[in-house]
Amino acid sequence: MKKILEIALGIVTSVGGFLEIGSIATAAQAGAEFSFQLIWAIVLGGICIIFLVEQAGRFAAVSGRTLPDAIRERFGFNYFAFMYAILGLLSLLVLAAEIGGVCVALELATGVGFQWWAVPVALSIWLVIWKGTFGVIEKGISVLGLVTLAFVVGAIVMHPPWREVATGAVPSLPQHDSARYWFIAVSILGATISPYLYFFYSSGAIEDEWKETHVGVNRIIATGGMTFGSVISISVLVLAALLLLPRGMKVEHYSELPMLLVPVFGEKGFWLLVASLGIACLGAAMEITLQMAYVTAQGFGWNWSENQKPIEEARFSTAYTVTIALGMLPVLFGLDPLTMTVFSMALTAATLPVSVVPFLFLMNDYSYVRVYRNGWISNAVVISIIALAFVLAVVTVPLQIFGGG
Amino acid sequence: MELVRDCLDKQLDDSSKRRMGRVDGIILELEPGRAPRVAYVEVGVTTLINRFSSRLGKKVARWLRSRGISPDPFRIPWGKLKIGLNTVLADVEAEKSPALEWELWLRKRVIGRIPGAK
Numbered sequence: 001m002k003k004i005l006e007i008a009l010g011i012v013t014s015v016g017g018f019l020e021i022g023s024i025a026t027a028a029q030a031g032a033e034f035s036f037q038l039i040w041a042i043v044l045g046g047i048c049i050i051f052l053v054e055q056a057g058r059f060a061a062v063s064g065r066t067l068p069d070a071i072r073e074r075f076g077f078n079y080f081a082f083m084y085a086i087l088g089l090l091s092l093l094v095l096a097a098e099i100g101g102v103c104v105a106l107e108l109a110t111g112v113g114f115q116w117w118a119v120p121v122a123l124s125i126w127l128v129i130w131k132g133t134f135g136v137i138e139k140g141i142s143v144l145g146l147v148t149l150a151f152v153v154g155a156i157v158m159h160p161p162w163r164e165v166a167t168g169a170v171p172s173l174p175q176h177d178s179a180r181y182w183f184i185a186v187s188i189l190g191a192t193i194s195p196y197l198y199f200f201y202s203s204g205a206i207e208d209e210w211k212e213t214h215v216g217v218n219r220i221i222a223t224g225g226m227t228f229g230s231v232i233s234i235s236v237l238v239l240a241a242l243l244l245l246p247r248g249m250k251v252e253h254y255s256e257l258p259m260l261l262v263p264v265f266g267e268k269g270f271w272l273l274v275a276s277l278g279i280a281c282l283g284a285a286m287e288i289t290l291q292m293a294y295v296t297a298q299g300f301g302w303n304w305s306e307n308q309k310p311i312e313e314a315r316f317s318t319a320y321t322v323t324i325a326l327g328m329l330p331v332l333f334g335l336d337p338l339t340m341t342v343f344s345m346a347l348t349a350a351t352l353p354v355s356v357v358p359f360l361f362l363m364n365d366y367s368y369v370r371v372y373r374n375g376w377i378s379n380a381v382v383i384s385i386i387a388l389a390f391v392l393a394v395v396t397v398p399l400q401i402f403g404g405g
Numbered sequence: 406m407e408l409v410r411d412c413l414d415k416q417l418d419d420s421s422k423r424r425m426g427r428v429d430g431i432i433l434e435l436e437p438g439r440a441p442r443v444a445y446v447e448v449g450v451t452t453l454i455n456r457f458s459s460r461l462g463k464k465v466a467r468w469l470r471s472r473g474i475s476p477d478p479f480r481i482p483w484g485k486l487k488i489g490l491n492t493v494l495a496d497v498e499a500e501k502s503p504a505l506e507w508e509l510w511l512r513k514r515v516i517g518r519i520p521g522a523k
Binding site for chain 1: 413424427453457512517522
């Protein structure tokens, strides 16, 4: 019974971490512009992230180490510094987008401009991390994030043409606006295969004191959570295809998002959208903030744990405090959250090789994972993800120029 | 033992198993006619920057010195180390060593002054 509860909670947590501003925005744009045609990108990204998250969890459970810890040790300081610089800049950008998402939800709810909410939102995030434990953040916020299931209910209620939805899961060439089509596909992949997901997951496994006995549980949680998360993203895309596309709305501003749920649930739909957007982004913002502090502390060998008092790990506490302050600035200065989101998701895709390549080495190193090394299927998938990551790294910038606008 | 594989960049813990940093550098002593001898390991930001670029390392050291901050890394004699599978154990007290200088400064001057830190 305890194990089942642990798995259920783990899956809920994984879903909570999966859905954030990037996956909502990119899925909505895909549906609004290309109907069901880009579902395959969510499916592909979902398969990739299932494998990466499972491996990150297995690595932590067996070796008792997190990914950044092992990357510094196995690849040396120079590679770690390179990855840290790229990941750091990217995480700050994604964090700004998430804080922007919470602020937009508050703007929709109150009518007060989003940048006015930047400081209160950043302070609230900091306060929860400052006072809360890992369990509070991981499980509390994630359980609240279940409100995003409204998208799934909405998609089912709208009775979409299931045959066309299924056809969308198979990659196909665009019939119009090729550059835009591929740019959105790349953004969806960037939003789905987020490095913060597997870095946070590996630290979480250590915080939750996972051992070798958790290898099976980890597999179920990673697969269940990421699949469930992908289903919610697909639901957003389906709703956008059914409700935004016929109205010619292309999600050029967040104010168009309520149209995903209002036609289904009426006025309640508006509040469900506000709650979904706000809570999903709040949860993601906390995870990204903590992830940055974890990577910093683990890479430099500092004391770290969200379960300790801030004074017992002053550098770790300073790391997340500074991260939140920096992440808040673009929103405070009024940068458009949607532009930041789309830009950061594409950039995530472009920088994937840096954080994915280490998997191939670490997950085959007997000194870390012993008999739990990758089998040929996992290795084939990681090699495919690396190949995909390199393709994305090459095509993202040209697509950003020709299809990003 | 392979020095770089088994020691460099490994987690460094003190005698009470408190994390105090990583093995940022290894110092070898060279004497004519004798085999090189491992003398110390180093912990410190200038050691790390030197691994990146020695020119940049010198500039950072000069800048730190001009601000009254010692750029010298903390050195631990090789004899005080025990190389484990996951960590390098140092027979020193981290809180009394320069390795935790910044941690203690932040604790006293910044984090400790914010309500709810304790």
